[in-house]
Amino acid sequence: MNTKTAFITGTTSGFGLAIANRLASLGYNIIITGRRRERLDKVADDVCSHYGVEVLPLCFDVRDREACRKAVDSLPEHWQQIDLLINNAGLAAGSTPVQEGDMDDWERMIDTNVKGLLYISRFVIPLMVRRKSGHIINISSIAGVEVYPSGNVYCATKHAVNAITKGMRIDLLKENIKVSSIAPGAAETEFSLVRFHGDQDKADAVYKGIVPLNAEDIADTVEFIVTRPPHVNINDILLTPARQANTYLYNRDN
Ligand code: NDP
Ligand code: 8X3
Helix, strand or coil: CCCCEEEECCCCCHHHHHHHHHHHHCCCEEEEEECCHHHHHHHHHHHHHHHCCCEEEEECCCCCHHHHHHHHHCCCHHHCCCCEEEECCCCCCCCCCHHHCCHHHHHHHHHHHHHHHHHHHHHHHHHHHHHCCEEEEEECCHHHCCCCCCCHHHHHHHHHHHHHHHHHHHHCHHHCEEEEEEEECCECCCHHHHHCCCCHHHHHHHCCCCCCECHHHHHHHHHHHHCCCCCCCCCEEEECCCCECCCCCECCCC
């Protein structure tokens, strides 16, 4: 069996961390990324010793176009054979009506969720095209399907991810590259803590009275997508907690 290689962005916590472990458990060699070097190196050591696969940690900010270029350009020959790209790194910053929005928060979200995803894709996809083979999974959100109060710019970035996913699927059809997306609803990771700038009470309130999704649920979804036979592409999967009906309607009763 040929060992496959996956490039996963944002693996220092949450979905990316769970996906990295899951793909390693399936035998993938993995390229992992994030800005927090200590965490990244620890993930690399843990995954490597636990699963015995090769792990390459690359510490950089996806908002930095040249850093993205350098990271991909620096890949040794055998790491350039990327079978699977998971565009996961992303965030929400703030939750305020548009007329009160913090423009620095807006820029962080747009630069990370949209431009960062594009930069990484632009540098990795040619490596797939060269081999006429590959699979891209973009981590979108239910916020890419519906807008919710004070979700404005975050929702816009995830709507953009969905448009980019569709565009990739069209442009990469003749290159034998599959393109999928996963759109989770509320999932408990560091997401809300980041969104509320470290306010733990506000973050906890998001999940009050529901059992949220967790990172393993997203890793399960990735595993399902990547274990389909070659003739099948899973286009998009939207999953929510059982107690979530849409972006803003939850059953928080007992
Ligand atoms: P976490 O905050 O737990 O993880 C986010 C990851 O992205 C971290 O590893 C972080 O690493 C990385 N990241 C953030 N900004 C950058 C950057 N500028 N450069 C490089 N890496 C970056 O959140 P989740 O796991 O929940 O989020 C993962 C994805 O899932 C995001 O795209 C999010 O929008 C999406 N999502 C989340 C949902 C949820 O409810 N949790 C639901 C739907 C979608 P580091 O800080 O080390 O750079
Ligand atoms: C995160 C899920 O509903 O908080 O993408 O926007 S939501």
